Amino acid sequence: MHSLKAIPKVISYILKPIKEFPATFLCLAFALFLPELIEYPFSEWFSYFCNRIVNHVLLCFAISYLISCFVYIVSKRFKRVGLFIVAIFHIIIFSIVIGDIFLYKFFNTHINSYILQLLDETNPQESSEFIETYVLNNSTIYILLGLIGFALFEFIIYLIGRSIRNSFKDNDSKQLYNWSYKTLKGILLLLIFSSIGYLVMNAPAFSFNWQKNMDRTWGWKTIAEGKVVSSFVFKTNQAFLQFFEERQSFKQSSKAQDNIIATIEGEPIPNIIIVIGESYNRHHSNLYGYNHNTNPRLSHLKNLYVFDDVITSVNGTSQAFKDFLSFASVDDTVKWYNTPLFPSVFKKVGYNVIFYSNQFVQELNKDAYDASCGFFNHPEVEPKIFNHKNNQKFPYDGLLIDDYKKNRTKIESDSLNLILFHLYGQHVNPIKRFPESQAVFNSSSYERPELSDAQRQEVANYDNATLYNDSVLAEIIKMYEKKDAVILCFADHGDEANDYRIHLGRSRNLKSIGAPCLHCQMDIPFMIYLTDDCIANHPDLEKRISRSLHLPFMTDDLPHLLLDIANIHSPWFQPSRSLINEQFNYDRKRMVNDYGFAAPTDYDSLCNSYGEWKIGFNNQ
Numbered sequence: 001m002h003s004l005k006a007i008p009k010v011i012s013y014i015l016k017p018i019k020e021f022p023a024t025f026l027c028l029a030f031a032l033f034l035p036e037l038i039e040y041p042f043s044e045w046f047s048y049f050c051n052r053i054v055n056h057v058l059l060c061f062a063i064s065y066l067i068s069c070f071v072y073i074v075s076k077r078f079k080r081v082g083l084f085i086v087a088i089f090h091i092i093i094f095s096i097v098i099g100d101i102f103l104y105k106f107f108n109t110h111i112n113s114y115i116l117q118l119l120d121e122t123n124p125q126e127s128s129e130f131i132e133t134y135v136l137n138n139s140t141i142y143i144l145l146g147l148i149g150f151a152l153f154e155f156i157i158y159l160i161g162r163s164i165r166n167s168f169k170d171n172d173s174k175q176l177y178n179w180s181y182k183t184l185k186g187i188l189l190l191l192i193f194s195s196i197g198y199l200v201m202n203a204p205a206f207s208f209n210w211q212k213n214m215d216r217t218w219g220w221k222t223i224a225e226g227k228v229v230s231s232f233v234f235k236t237n238q239a240f241l242q243f244f245e246e247r248q249s250f251k252q253s254s255k256a257q258d259n260i261i262a263t264i265e266g267e268p269i270p271n272i273i274i275v276i277g278e279s280y281n282r283h284h285s286n287l288y289g290y291n292h293n294t295n296p297r298l299s300h301l302k303n304l305y306v307f308d309d310v311i312t313s314v315n316g317t318s319q320a321f322k323d324f325l326s327f328a329s330v331d332d333t334v335k336w337y338n339t340p341l342f343p344s345v346f347k348k349v350g351y352n353v354i355f356y357s358n359q360f361v362q363e364l365n366k367d368a369y370d371a372s373c374g375f376f377n378h379p380e381v382e383p384k385i386f387n388h389k390n391n392q393k394f395p396y397d398g399l400l401i402d403d404y405k406k407n408r409t410k411i412e413s414d415s416l417n418l419i420l421f422h423l424y425g426q427h428v429n430p431i432k433r434f435p436e437s438q439a440v441f442n443s444s445s446y447e448r449p450e451l452s453d454a455q456r457q458e459v460a461n462y463d464n465a466t467l468y469n470d471s472v473l474a475e476i477i478k479m480y481e482k483k484d485a486v487i488l489c490f491a492d493h494g495d496e497a498n499d500y501r502i503h504l505g506r507s508r509n510l511k512s513i514g515a516p517c518l519h520c521q522m523d524i525p526f527m528i529y530l531t532d533d534c535i536a537n538h539p540d541l542e543k544r545i546s547r548s549l550h551l552p553f554m555t556d557d558l559p560h561l562l563l564d565i566a567n568i569h570s571p572w573f574q575p576s577r578s579l580i581n582e583q584f585n586y587d588r589k590r591m592v593n594d595y596g597f598a599a600p601t602d603y604d605s606l607c608n609s610y611g612e613w614k615i616g617f618n619n620q
Contacts, residue, residue, distance in 0.1 A: 059198060071082065354411055355386045511599075
């Protein structure tokens with residue numbers, strides 16, 4: 001009986017923070033959900049709110065309730081401090097929310113680690129120019145007016161909360177008040193228990209490690225199903241965690257580029273050109289048996305050596321770059337930021353290192369796919385790995401190469417050059433990666449009855465982007481065909497284009513999806529072109545490359561291959577990891593990751609057990 005009598009007191013205590021701070025509870029919850037609403041027309045807000053109440057809305061209410069509890073506990077002991085805490089929470093949350101709305105309004109992106117990095121590195125002059133360009137205009141004023149209106153709305157709720165009790169004088173009104181209050185208490189209790197329960201169930205998604213957060217699943221697998229990971233609260237938390245973790249890793253990477261020991265032993269290769277493609281599934285290349293001629297120019301090159309068993313270590317650009325730039329292989333315990341990056345090793349021995357990218361340039365208007373590779377622009381890392389770097393992107397990769405030609409004589413050395421081209425390739429939306437005038441394939445080019453006309457057109461878009469990429473690669477090779485040069489071409493990862501299921505792009509949880517998914521997203525083209533002068537001057541190199549065409553390789557060991565090609569000796573070099581070295585370990589277990597950082601997958605074991613695979617539905 002005594003326990004039953006205590007229930008009303010417990011309920012009263014649970015509701016006390018909301019009763020004392022109703023405005024804080026309601027308005028902060030709505031503010032946390034607002035960045036998600038702005039992506040939809042006002043007429044769809046109610047529908048979106050109802051659809052997300054099971055996850056995102058409950059998450060916002062849970063956080064708002066915990067803030068209200070904290071404020072109530074502090075204010076109970078220190079009244080003035082409590083009001084100060086309320087103000088601090090408002091400033092922090094409203095700053096983040098308004099900042100996110102601003103980014104979405106002007107740059108079609110939300111808060112991410114790259115944006116935070118830009119803010120961290122911005123100097124006063126850049127800040128002044130940014131404010132003149134974006135802040136002092138009508139759209140920003142409307143956002144600020146909306147913020148003021150929101151603050152007034154919160155103040156009104158605060159006044160209503162304080163005066164509502166005094167508005168009931170007579171007994172009939174008090175009865176109505178008591179009935180309304182009990183009903184409201186029931187609704188609030190249900191809301192509090194539901195939201196706190198939901199937060200507890202998804203607590204593993206909010207650890208202090210942003211990579212682990214992407215892998216955590218608990219309860220009803222809400223994280224795996226994308227409910228929590230798509231919320232503004234989760235993504236903002238991840239952005240700040242990633243920013244702080246990567247800021248430390250960038251500083252460690254900067255230190256790792258110092259005091260490098262390396263020497264050239266033997267005849268150097270004067271020009272080494274590395275072309276990094278994007279989202280290139282090699283099964284869409286006729287060089288690898290595809291039934292559409294997507295590589296007509298490369299197919300006619302006599303000195304092109306095509307490797308047929310090369311995979312990437314991960315199907316995400318950021319981690320792929322860290323893997324193949326550093327000497328930290330996936331099966332090592334060494335982290336990427338604790339090793340030199342191979343451009344700094346080449347720079348150490350006298351190579352002029354040039355990086356020309358059509359994605360990673362230092363500008364604000366970048367999408368979410370660019371954000372995670374900001375270490376190329378880090379002021380402590382960039383000067384240690386590159387001598388020259390472009391600062392402009394282009395709609396098509398061919399225009400990037402045209403720009404390079406204009407600047408070539410100014411930035412290339414007469415002796416040793418390491419040149420890295422990073423293309424847009426077939427990245428994200430293939431239809432935007434090639435000029436419309438150069439489209440060759442269309443939906444009628446494919447005899448695939450399992451696909452609709454629109455789905456066949458999506459395949460055509462990918463193949464047209466691949467065909468355009470062929471012309472870009474051929475143009476790069478043409479620039480150096482009269483020189484002593486090695487040109488190495490590969491992609492950071494693959495992509496799907498309705499190959500064995502209706503799906504475009506990449507996926508997480510590759511192991512559970514199976515071998516066809518691995519083939520599409522991890523199998524990449526890997527080619528080496530040797531000029532006639534290179535073959536004449538370095539005949540042994542051509543022999544070593546020729547006998548290695550069918551060996552299994554993964555791009556996280558790329559630095560060892562490059563040092564072997566260039567005859568560079570360094571303590572970091574391991575002959576067993578160089579594809580063309582006689583000590584190469586072809587029995588290495590190739591463990592791959594997906595961009596969600598799930599547990600590594602044994603690529604060869606899974607794919608070998610599946611058997612032969614080719615594009616098409618139910619083709620085993």
